[in-house]
Structures are given as structure tokens and as C-alpha cells.
Amino acid sequence: MKRRQFLAHTSALAVGASSVALISHASAQNKDDAVVVGCTAALSGPLGSLGMGMKAGVDAAFSQINAQGGVNGRTVRFDVLDDAYVPARSVENVRKLLGDSNVVALMGCLGTPNNAAITPVVEEAGITHLAPLTGAASLRRSDFRHLFHVRASYTDEIQRLVGSLVSMGIKDLAVVHLDNPYGREVLEDAVKAMTQVGIKAVATVALATDGANMESVLAAIKQAKPSAVLLGTAGAATTALVAGLRKQSTMLPIAGVSASLTQDGIRQLGGLVQGVGLTTVFPDPWQAKHKLVRDYQAAMTAMGARTFDSGSLEGYVNARIMVEALTRAGKGAGREKVRQGVASIRNLDLGGFSVDYSPAAGRVGSKYVGLGILGADGRLKV
Template identity: 35%
Template sequence: MRKLRAAFRLLPSSSNGVRAGLVAAALALGLAGAPAQGQDMAGVTDSEIVIGQSGQLSGPLSALTHEVRLGASLCFDQVNAAGGVRGRKIRVVALDDAYDPKQAADNTRRLIDEDKVLALFQYAGTPPALAALPIAEARGVPFIAPFTGSDALRQANSRYVFNIKAGYAAELDATVKQLASVGISRIAAVYLNNPFGTGGLAAVEKSVKAHNVALLAQAPLEVDGSKMADAVAVVARQSPQAIVVISAGKPSVDFVDAYLNAGHRSTFYMLSAISNAQLVQALGERARGVVVSQVVPSPWNLSMPISREFQGLAKARGLTEFTFSQMEGFIAARFLVEALQRAGAKPTRASLVQAMESMKSVSLGGYPVELSASQHNSGKFVDLLMMGRDGRFTK
């Protein structure tokens, strides 16, 4: 299938081991070494700043990626309408990878070599992000706020990757701890059959030991939804009190739907990589009781300046339905804009990295960011919310 290009101009464990694996991948791709001369000046003209992105513009995870990009566009539109960052408008070049790591790697080379982007922003999904990072690192291109909680990205010890939200391990540990606290001791886990899912499963296996919870069954999920009946059967045989769904987007909802349609009952716990709107649309009243961990403030929490800002811009755009995924995209964009403001009169890749490392204690409308030259991972916020009767989350 021909590569889909959606370029849009937005107006108004051992960290050393993980890093070694990434560098080895870069060497295998023939990319390792210092950034090419002049590359650090890429992506900036007198009138614009060009940012690159690879994500799921098509395929089963596209709805979730759309929400994240929509949230980011609210911020970029506002900044551009006010004249941009130091007089330069932000232009995002977005390419479709359909959750295919190879396509994400190809997109990354294209964004760096042909589009000459200043930075790579909010890549969606663990496998695509892991495929792109060695290329970004070898070329010296900042890799900013990927839409994944992968611990591999947080342990990479990379000079160029910056995370501003809690990772999946923190979400899953909070989930298992909550289960133990309410007396649930017999659980199962289903997980996407890729590095995202297996990494999350490893985190659950560690947490159940720490909190004295029994993991009775575990079953893989395929991104395309195949073998769903097998996963349902493996889990249902153990009649778990709760099921932890280590998945994103449509496969998560499809498992719950298949499990309930087969006549089984349980309580479902999901990661932040699921849309509240998607849950309600697919499951209706059956979404009630599903628990989802969240790593950004609620878009309905008007006591926080960042949420009030998000709501104001969303309503001005005509949006009436808010999601946590939109909110995450919005916060990531606010972070990027703040970094660009700090990166100097003519930002370069090097000055952008230094700008992010200077954000030692920054509040983005009440959302804290704490980064430094030795710490590229910020974000400790994790909240567990249950879907209520009216399709809204409650504590």
C-alpha cells in the first residue's frame, strides 16, 4: 500500500543493556556515528519550525492516535494564531506507519533526510517508537514525548529521548496495588503480542509478587484481532476476579466485548492507552465498571489551569466530547512549545535538547515537568478511574 503522507500546517532493568541494544540496532542500520555536518540546523527557517511525526493514521489504532494529534493541534493552532514561537509557526509533518515498526523506521529516515525536521514528536505506539529511536539517536534528533509508556524507552539512557509522563510499569504497579488493597488476589492478564504487551506483562509479573496477588492466567492478543476466542478461553478457564488488559485502542475493547459475549464476567483494568470515548462507543452500558489508569490530569478538572486551557480551546474548536488522550496530546504540545521558547532565537537540535534539560522544575498549567541532563524521564502522576453509569469516569 502506498505510503500515506499527511503533512498538515497547523495555523492559529539495566539501562546500559537497553542502550547497547539500541546502539547495536543503529549500527546494523548503518546509521551510528555523529550527526552529519549541518544537520543540527535542520527544520528551522525564518517563518517556520518543522516537526516530524509517525503514527497510526490508518489501521485498528488510528482512532486513538487521532485523539492525541487533535489535542496537540489545539495547542499548536493557538500558538501559530498568535504569531508562532519567536515569529515562526509550527508545522507538523505526519506520516502513517499503521503500527508497523518497519514503516515507522522508513518514515523516520524520510522525516530526517527529506523533510529535514528539527525534532521528532509524539510517535505513537511502542513498536514504532522503538524502531525509530536508534535512528533518531544516531542522527542526533530529539525524540520528544512519545505516546507510549514503554519502559524500554525510559531505560534507554539516550541523549535524545524525553518522556514527560509515567510509564506502563508505574501504571500496572498502581493497578495491582489497588487490586490487593480491595482484597482481589486472583487475576489474569491479556497482552498485545509485541514488545508493548510483553514488557507490560513482565511488569505485572513483578508487581503481583510484591503485592501477594496470584496471576492465574496470561494470554496474548493480536493487533488484528485474530485468535481472540483463544485468549478468551485461556482466561475464562481460571475464572479470575479481575483481568488486566495490557493493550491499546481497539484490541482492548474487542477483548472485553468478546469475553462478555461469551457469557463470562470479571472486572477489567486497562492502561491509559485506551480512549474513554472508544470504550463507551463500543461497549455502551457494558463499559460501566471498567477501570482505566490515567497519567495526565482529567480534562474535566477545572481546578487545574491546564484543564481549563484545554477545555477553552476545545470548545472554541467545536468539540463537545473530551478524552484523556486528547489531553495527553495537548500537554505534550505545550511541553514542546515551552522547550522551543527556551531553545533560543534560532533553535537547533542541540539547543532544543539543552532547553529540555533546563526544565528542572516547570509547571505546565499545574502539570509538573522535572528534567535535567541526567534525567530525561518526568512524570509520576498515576490515577485509577472507573467508568460510571453516564459514560464518565469516577474515582
């Protein structure tokens, strides 16, 4: 992401100025013979669209695999329980899933506070949790034997983002972060990254997860007069925040981590997203030059999707890795065999995106971080 591109896109804008189960049945084959992968995620609430996007990608991948005969001759199914981004509900959901002997692993449980709440339960139960939807460094401890991350960490994303902004000469940064464990961890990463390059934030402002204090947040940013705003936010609150910042000044550069804006939020904002910079931790879902993306697009199209986005691509990628692990675990394998299957993956190339769970990788499959700028059409220009 170059300064000229980032600021040009922004300038162009100025001119135009109780747990509810949602079960995925990807195949009509005998349900009792299915290999079941469980998940707790927000399918409603402030991060509902993020959870639904992830689920759509997983469903597409499993449907594609099942059409080819499944895994070791068995259908694979994704069972998701809605927690509405409430950690206590996440714990309830995981306990329910653990009580089902057909659930051989967890995948894609969403949210930093939610994963912090469920991880002790996961570790005690000894069940694999592949690809938690969080980049929190606090959840990447070596003693968490059953957590296998796919995406790069928020620390990696923030360092890349801050470094890029500073290299453009943009140094008076304000940070808006969610007022929860996720947001506070991103803020901590941002402060450290800025300290490393010799700058200090002109303002750090906490935004309620439901956006209830939006007016005071916008006022604080306006008073600080930053050169750019860095987003440590996620979900519906980000959508309203970006709209409010654009109302104050269409010229103010805005940039955030990959979790900041959902595809739903991008659609709601319309042309207001033009010029917003975002980190990326997966390939561009529209770049069909990668075999992985072509496979993803074919799977989504087969499910009736008319558009592609990073959230469903992440779900698709995670599901493909899970299928590889299940295949390695063998027919009829239990939870420990699935953990061994994931741990045995070395430099798995999915067609433009690779993951590696060798001991040196520390159970983090990818370190890839890219940068892009959203165009008026809502697509990232990288």
C-alpha cells in the same frame, strides 16, 4: 479507586446488562517560515483512533499558540506521517522527516514496537524526540540522550493498579496482553508486581494485535475463572475483548493501563464500559478546576471539538512542553538547541500538571499515576 466503587460500578452494569502523510497546518502564515515538529504515528490501523486523538490535541495547542504570535515570532507546525502501527513504516517515516531540514524535533511517535524501531535512528541523527507515546521501561535507558518522556512508565501504572486491586482483596488475576513487544513488557511488569505482593496470575493470555484469536482468548479466561482481568492491551482489539468479556459475565471486574482503551473504543462499547478501571497519567480532561484543562478545553473548542478525552489532552500537554522548549531554544535554533531547551526544563507547571527534566529525573518528565472507573457515560470517575 476503592473496592466498593469498583465492584459497585460492575454490579450496576449487570443490572442494565505505503506511508500516507497527514499534515497539520494550524495557521495560514508563511509555511516556509514555520518551525516544524515531525511525527510518525498510527492514523489508521488498530491504533488509528489513538493517533488521531493525539494529533487533534497537538493541532489545537499549536493553533492556540500561533494565534498568540507563534514561537519566537514564527508559526509552529505539526507534520505527521501515518505508519498504521507498523514499525518498518515508522522507520521509513522518520528517515523522511530527518531529511527535511525544517524539522527541528520529533514528538509523540506512537507505540512501543514502533519507538523501539526508530530510537536507534533518532539517537544516531541527534534529534530530540519529546513525549514518545509509550510507557515502556525498555525505552527509558540512560544512554538514550535524545528521548524525553512525559508520561509515567507502564511499570509505574501496573504497580499502582495491581496494588490497588490486591488492597481490595482481589487476588485471582488473569492478564490479557497484546502479542507484541508492548504487551509482553506490560505482562512482565504485571508478573513482577504480583510477585512483590505475593500472588500469581491464574492465567496469562496473549491477544493478537488484530484480535484474530479472540475466541480462544475468551475461552481461556472463562476456564481460568479469575476474580478480575487485567488488560495489557491497546487499540481496537481491546474494544472487542471487553465486549466479549462482558458477554461472558457482566459481573467480572476489568482493569487496565491508560493505553488500554481509546476514546473511540469507549464510544463503541457504550454502557459496557461501566465499571472498567483504568490508570491515568494526566489530569481528567473534564476537570476544569485545573488551568491546564481549561486551556485545553478552550483550544479544542476553538477547533470545533464537541467532546474531550485523555488522548487529545496528552497531545495538548506534549505540544505545550514542546513550545516551552522551542521558546528556550531561541529564534532560528537548530536541533541541538531544541534538545538543550527541553533538558533545561525544571518543574514546569502547566496549570495542574508539572514536568521536570532535571538530571535526577532521568529524562522522564512526570511520575504521576492516578486511578479511575469508567461510568456508563464513558467518563472516568476518580
